[in-house]
Amino acid sequence: ATLNTTVATKNTGNISVQSSETGTAYLVHSSITVDANTTQANLDAFALADKVNKVTIATVDTATDLAATDLVDGEYKVYTVDIAGNISTASAGTVTIDTTAPTAPTALNLITANDTGSSDSDNITNKTTLTIEGTIQTGTTSVELFSGSTSLGTVIVAMGATSFSKEITLTATAHAITAKASDAAGNVSLASSALAITVDTATPTVSTVVISATDSSDTAKTSTLVAGDKIVVTATMSEAILVTGMPTYTINIGGDNKVATYVSGSSSGNTLVFTYTVATGDTTDATTGITATTNALLLNSGTIKDIADNAATVTTPAESTNTIIVDAKAPTLVEGAEASGSLFGKTITITEDGGYKDFNVNFTVTNAKEATFSVTGTDANKVTISDSTVSYNGTAVGVIVKAITPDFSEISGLTIDGNTLTKTGTNGWNDDGNGFSATGISNDGFVSAQAGEIDAHSYRMFGLSANNDIVSYEGIDYAIYIVIDSIHIYENGSKKGDYGSFTTDDVFSVQRIGDTISYLKNGVQFYESLNKTTDTLYFDTAFYTVGSSITNVKMGYDDIGDLEITFNADATQDAVNAVTNAVTYTGSAQTVTLSVTDEQGLSNTTSNLTVDTPDTLAPTLNALTAPTVTIDANGGNSIGDTIVLTITFDGNVNGLTSGVNSTVFTVAGTSVSATWSGTNDTATRTLTYTVASGQNGQAAINETALKAALVASIKDAADNAFTYTVNDGSIANIDGIALPVIDAILPTITLTTTGQIASSSDLVATFSEAIVKGTGDIVIKESSDGTVFETLSILGNNITIGGVDNRTLTINPSADLEP
Known part of the structure; x- marks a missing residue:
């Protein structure tokens, strides 16, 4: 018998046999012994089981199919029994029945060379032709790969191989790759575990760009940006990306290109963040704002790729963000053509790119007590003044404040540094921490200050008082109490109410207009006192906490002091320039400095304008040293006795160094002679009355005659004549000086x-x-x-x-x- 089929096969088909004689061919499992004692009956009996199948050989030497159906696995040979019952020897060849499927392939893997991008093991690639490898069971003859249910092809493996490798072609999408192994019998394994592969050939693009802003500490900011604030550019990509190097993003601020540097977005996210720190000089305007073009994103020799290694297209959407205002450019002052009547002798031009809301124009001098600034309106300059409001062309554009830094005649436990007061004594409402100004407000006026700090242990008050009899806070007649982070009103130690919180930028004022006391925060009244007064009021303070302070201390009265003009949102450049050029000055000879500060606190400190003014301040009496009278030790009422009037001026004067006056002193209402004495270019003069024979009655000083004599003869070095307008023109102490009764007539x-x-x-x-x-x-x-x-x-x-x-x-x- 001859076995034509020698390869392994399953038990579901046929094998081919042939014989040189007709008869019956038997396919016999190797576990069954066929020898000389075996009969055809024996074989037929086995054929009833699952280890022997038979077929009739009708034609000699002709291939005949013998069914392998339902046979158990194993090695089989063919025997032929001729019609005489003779059993042939076993076929030379054998056939193996195999119904066991091989084990499914394992460890499917995309080869490293094909795994592109940031990782060579994430199975994300931008290649479409890929090689898959895996492990197989010995005996596997082929492996077929699938993407889902779609066959990707079969690879034949060598006999005895334990691994396979197959090149496949995939489309650009996500795939689940599986493998099935086949053996020589045609048994097919189950599908392997899926290997997830993503083929990504898409180019990343910039989807959106958003421009926002923060302050220097990275807190979102919507108000005007100043130097140190940040402009943040957030570019959203179409997919997750990776960044190498330091790309930049160019933005345009008010017409000037600025480079925002890369700060984040390289951790497989889909956003790139760039920041630009606003520098001094940066500014936007109403028409351009912040913009960016389509070529704003630059790689700078770096890369922006997705995780599959596809390089990004860096073309960006054009962006225009006019809601963000940048004003880090200081305003400028420029002197123009000569102008008659101008304080500076020339026309002043002020330029500010950020608008004029809360814009300050400041005229300052060394000695503010000897300065009177005025804003002079005319039909030509379109400027008008009403109280403290200045208007241009009929529109209110700002307010005027005149103030000095007060001198303090009484101070304890405080240090004074410019216009800052700080407590240095001991904690408590005690003598330490008291300051009382040397000059008072006799008419309308104000005092103002800011909190030096916000602290849970800072307690301090300031305000107005008629006297300093009580140095603690109970002695302040009208006080703003700034404590921790809240505002209170106290009057002579009695609390009047609580009025919210504050910042160190807030300016607090206590003012008197007429006989009414008001309390203001940033120029807005929040309380009006029920206690009215026309007394002369002084700047008064009380501090509890060591280290607590008030800053920007100011006092305004009698129209003197540095001039500050604060403009509002209705102010235009024409308005600001017109008002500034309308300022005039009278006062002592000193240097006037003009400076400007915008809403962001930027000032023209490098280009302040100065002018030296002549002395137009008329000499007057010293406000702190009242006229005095010295009466002769003998009583001043007898012949030869003297009464000496000493007058102190506010500066050195000329005139009345000698000569007789017959109007100032009177006896019983009749003028008597007195003699002037003094030295030019000094600040004091004396008028000496010597009692003469025949004079009898009450001695007195004629205040009107005294002022007339001073006006007629006293001048300063600039030839300004004496004047006296304070206290409604009444010279302090003159009416209250007690003079003797003169008796210079001899008795008879x-x-x-x-x-x-x-x-x-x-x-x-x-x-x-x-x-x-x-x-x-x-x-x-x-x-x-x-x-x-x-x-x-x-x-x-x-x-x-x-x-x-x-x-x-x-x-x-x-x-x-x-x-």
């Missing part, structure tokens, strides 16, 4: 002892007015020849004064008179 004897008298009699004389003992002697003489009879001391007991109104003088000689 109206009645004496005459005729014949007894030798023991007293001598008696009656005078025209009351008399008192003075000094000297009374001499009694012989009337005939002048011989001295006796000399008596006026102070002795022999001399007495009495009678009606003490007008009688009695002389009692020590011896009887000679007949």
Whole structure:
């Protein structure tokens, strides 16, 4: 018998056999013994089981199919039994029945060379032709790969191989790759575990760009940006990307290109973040704002790729963000053409790119107490003034404030640094922490300050007081109490209410207009006192906490001081320039400095304008040193006694260094002569009245005549004539100086002892007015020849004064008179 099929096969088909004789062919499992004792009946019996199948050989030497159906696995040979019952020897070849499927392939893997991008093991690639490898069971003859249910082809493996490799072609999408192994019998394994592969050939693109802003500490900011703030550019990509190097993003701020640097977005996210720190000089305008073009994103030799290694297209959407305003450019001051009547002699032009809301124009001098600034409106300049409001062309564009840094005549436990007061004594409402100004507000005026810090332990008050009798906070008549982070009103230690919170940028004021006291925060009234006053009021402070402070301390009164003009949102450049050029100055000779500060606090510190002004300040009396009167030690009421009036001016003056005045001093309402003395270019003058014989009555000073004399003759070095307008023109102390009653008329004897008298009699004389003992002697003489009879001391007991109104003088000689 001949076995034509020698390869392994499953038990579901046929094998081919042939024989040189007709008869029956038997396919016999190797576990069954066929020998000389075996009969055809034996084989037929086995054929009823699952280890032997048979077929009739009808034609010799012709291939005949013998069914392998339902046979158990194993090695089989073919035997032929001829029609005579003779059993042939076993076929030379064998066939194996195999119904066991091979084990499914394992460890499917995309080869490293095909795994592109940031990782060579993430099975994400931009290649479409790929090689898959895996592990197989020995005996596997082929492996077929699938994407889902779609066959990707079969690879034949060598006999005994334990691995396979297959090149496949995939489309650009996600795939689940599986493998099935086949053996020689055609058994097919189950599908392997899926290998997830993503083929990504798409180019990343910039989908959107958003421009936003933060402050220097990266907190979102929507208000105007200043130097140190940040502009943030966020570019959203179409997919996750990876960044190498330092790409940049170019933005345009007000017409100037600025480079935003890369800060984040390289951790497989889909956003790129760039920031630009606003620098001094950066500014936007209403028409351009912040923009970016389509070529704003630059790689700078770096790369932006997706995780499959596809390089990004860096074309960006054009972006325009006009809602973000940048103003880090300081305003400028420029002197133009010469202008008659201008404070600076030239036209001043102010330029500010960020608008004029909260824009400050400041005129400052060294000695603000000797400066009076005014804004002079005319039809030509279109400027008008109403109280503290300045208008241009009929529109209110700003407010005017004139202020000085106050001097303090009484201070304890405080340090003064410019216009900042800080407590240095001990904690508590005590003598430490008290400051009281040297000058008071007699008419309308204000005091103002800012909190130096916000701290849970900072307690301090400031305001207005008529006196400093009580140095603690209970002594402040009208006080703003700034504590921790809240605002309170106290009046003479009595709390009037709570009024919200504050920042160190807030400016607090206590002002008096007429007889009404108001409390303001940033120029807005939040409380009006019920207690009215017309008393002269002084800047007064009280501090509890060591280290607590108030800053920007100011005081305004009598139209003097540095000038600050704060403009509002309605102000235009024309308005600001017109108002600035309308400012005039009167005062002492000093340097006026013009500076400007915008809403963001940027100022033109490198281009301030200055002008040296002449002395137009009229000399006047010293506000702190009132006129004084020195009365002669003898009483100032007798012939030869003196009364000296000393006058102190607010600066050195000329005139009235000598000469007679016959109007200032009066006696019983009648002017008397006095003599001026002093030295030119000094600050004091004296007027000396010497009591003369015949003057009698109340001495007084004629204030009107005194002012007239000063106005007529006193001038300063700049030839400015004396003036005096404070206190409604009333010179302090003049009316209150107590002068003596002058008695420079000698008494006369109206009645004496005459005729014949007894030798023991007293001598008696009656005078025209009351008399008192003075000094000297009374001499009694012989009337005939002048011989001295006796000399008596006026102070002795022999001399007495009495009678009606003490007008009688009695002389009692020590011896009887000679007949």
